[in-house]
Amino acid sequence: MTSGAERPAQEPPPSRRRLLVSRATLGQWALYGGTLAVILFLAVAVDWARLQDKMFRTDLVVDQFPRIVTQAAKNTLIFTAFGFAGGLALGVVLALMRLSTFRPYRWFAAVYIDVIRGLPALLVLIFIAFGLPIALDIRIPGTYGRGSVALAIVSSAYIAEVVRAGIEAVPKGQTEAARSLGMSHGQALRRIVIPQAFRIIIPPMTNELVLLLKDTALISVIGVTEATKELTRFGRDGVNENANATPLVVAGLVYLALTLPMTRLAGYLERRARASR
Amino acid sequence: MTTKPGAVPAVHLVNVRKSFGRLEVLRGIDLQVAAGEKVCIIGASGSGKSTLLRCVNLLERPTSGRVLVEGIDVTAPDCDIDRVRARVGMVFQQFNLFPHLTVERNVTIAQETVLGRPHDLAVDTAMAMLRRVGLDEKRHEYPARLSGGQQQRVAIARALAMDPSVMLFDEATSALDPELVGEVLHVMRELADEGMTMLVVTHEMGFARRVADRVAFIDEGVILEESPPAELFESPREERTRRFLQRVLERDES
Numbered sequence: 252m253t254s255g256a257e258r259p260a261q262e263p264p265p266s267r268r269r270l271l272v273s274r275a276t277l278g279q280w281a282l283y284g285g286t287l288a289v290i291l292f293l294a295v296a297v298d299w300a301r302l303q304d305k306m307f308r309t310d311l312v313v314d315q316f317p318r319i320v321t322q323a324a325k326n327t328l329i330f331t332a333f334g335f336a337g338g339l340a341l342g343v344v345l346a347l348m349r350l351s352t353f354r355p356y357r358w359f360a361a362v363y364i365d366v367i368r369g370l371p372a373l374l375v376l377i378f379i380a381f382g383l384p385i386a387l388d389i390r391i392p393g394t395y396g397r398g399s400v401a402l403a404i405v406s407s408a409y410i411a412e413v414v415r416a417g418i419e420a421v422p423k424g425q426t427e428a429a430r431s432l433g434m435s436h437g438q439a440l441r442r443i444v445i446p447q448a449f450r451i452i453i454p455p456m457t458n459e460l461v462l463l464l465k466d467t468a469l470i471s472v473i474g475v476t477e478a479t480k481e482l483t484r485f486g487r488d489g490v491n492e493n494a495n496a497t498p499l500v501v502a503g504l505v506y507l508a509l510t511l512p513m514t515r516l517a518g519y520l521e522r523r524a525r526a527s528r
Numbered sequence: 529m530t531t532k533p534g535a536v537p538a539v540h541l542v543n544v545r546k547s548f549g550r551l552e553v554l555r556g557i558d559l560q561v562a563a564g565e566k567v568c569i570i571g572a573s574g575s576g577k578s579t580l581l582r583c584v585n586l587l588e589r590p591t592s593g594r595v596l597v598e599g600i601d602v603t604a605p606d607c608d609i610d611r612v613r614a615r616v617g618m619v620f621q622q623f624n625l626f627p628h629l630t631v632e633r634n635v636t637i638a639q640e641t642v643l644g645r646p647h648d649l650a651v652d653t654a655m656a657m658l659r660r661v662g663l664d665e666k667r668h669e670y671p672a673r674l675s676g677g678q679q680q681r682v683a684i685a686r687a688l689a690m691d692p693s694v695m696l697f698d699e700a701t702s703a704l705d706p707e708l709v710g711e712v713l714h715v716m717r718e719l720a721d722e723g724m725t726m727l728v729v730t731h732e733m734g735f736a737r738r739v740a741d742r743v744a745f746i747d748e749g750v751i752l753e754e755s756p757p758a759e760l761f762e763s764p765r766e767e768r769t770r771r772f773l774q775r776v777l778e779r780d781e782s
Contacts, residue, residue, distance in 0.1 A: 424620060
């Protein structure tokens with residue numbers, strides 16, 4: 252503290268400063284102490300051996316492989332890909348309808364989006380799987396088909412809102428410049444506005460993709476065949492066969508292995524988009 | 529003001545009115561621009577001069593009145609406005625280059641999609657226009673990497689590549705840093721010297737004085753006074769024109 256004598260004006264009196272520091276340090280130690288107490292409590296109070304026996308039996312973990320990857324994770328990704336492709340196509344159409352000057356289009360899109368977003372995804376899936384065949388005598392062929400269409404319908408409502416926000420974020424001057432060069436409304440949209448909108452919405456769109464990947468778990472409710480089992484169904488079947496929760500825990504870990512890189516990517520893209528502004 | 533008898537004016541506005549809700553921005557505009565003529569429109573902000581310009585290529589649709597471009601009534605319901613717009617170049621205050629496309633693609637895209645020019649020809653035309661504004665070396669850059677003055681010159685090249693018969697300039701230098709105004713005005717002056725028909729909304733009185741065949745002073749939605757620049761700047765007929773010029777010139781001197 253020799254510098255204190257040289258620059259007395261810049262630092263608070265030593266006694267008061269020490270008090271401040273110690274108060275802050277005290278708070279820090281309280282947090283560390285609290286955390287440590289919780290960890291100790293968990294270590295002592297939880298019956299780890301029983302927990303591992305019921306939920307993470309090593310032999311059952313090994314048993315899940317390789318089918319949990321080659322079959323279940325593959326099917327989850329297939330449903331995600333089809334669902335997202337369909338949801339994106341439908342979502343763009345809905346977004347354009349919402350922005351249309353033709354009122355019935357706007358109304359239709361608004362009602363569709365409100366209803367789908369206002370219902371639990373599970374209910375929508377059930378309506379599509381069981382209601383549609385009764386109502387319209389339509390049977391979507393194949394389990395992949397049924398599940399993918401249902402997921403596309405659910406995700407399209409969310410994607411439509413993201414796309415609409417993206418289109419509205421493109422400055423009006425862009426459309427005006429395009430139109431002033433003689434481009435039609437459609438050309439301006441296709442070549443100037445939508446490409447820019449998609450750049451803006453890459454981060455929120457990645458989030459939609461993660462949500463959709465997790466929603467594939469709901470497909471197990473409307474029934475899948477042996478060949479199209481996705482992760483959740485695969486895990487639950489494993490639970491039933493072995494009377495042990497380990498397969499579902501492993502399925503959970505595989506989900507994380509798929510979603511974590513995607514959320515990280517979304518975060519990175521978001522930071523980069525913010526930095527470039 | 530004199531149009532050769534029988535010749536069709538490049539731009540002809542007949543009693544154009546435009547309201548936004550209750551606000552009447554244009555209150556009966558009559559204006560003719562002959563082929564090859566350069567007309568500058570001056571006036572205070574909010575006087576309606578940008579709206580007037582935007583009515584020419586129907587970025588704003590007039591509430592009433594008629595707008596004719598080379599004799600074609602663009603306000604007619606059956607008018608193919610896209611075809612007319614392709615012949616009317618427009619340069620905006622905010623440049624409005626397409627940020628996701630390179631400089632070259634900015635200049636070729638409408639040539640290909642609107643005029644249906646083959647790619648090679650569109651590129652050749654783009655390069656000729658970029659050379660004209662002194663930016664052919666920037667062809668592979670994205671707009672964000674250019675200065676405001678450079679962006680505006682690319683925007684001019686983009687409009688010129690469509691072989692327009694009229695060029696509209698909407699305060700083309702108002703968003704620029706002062707030291708970049710000169711390069712854009714220089715390009716505009718060259719264009720004028722080459723005989724382009726130009727309708728220019730501007731705050732640059734020096735440019736209007738030197739380049740314009742006629743200057744129109746617009747105030748509260750009407751053209752109050754319209755005469756050759758020497759006349760309008762030296763001996764304005766209207767009191768309001770005089771006061772406006774006084775305000776602008778005081779600003780330029782201070």
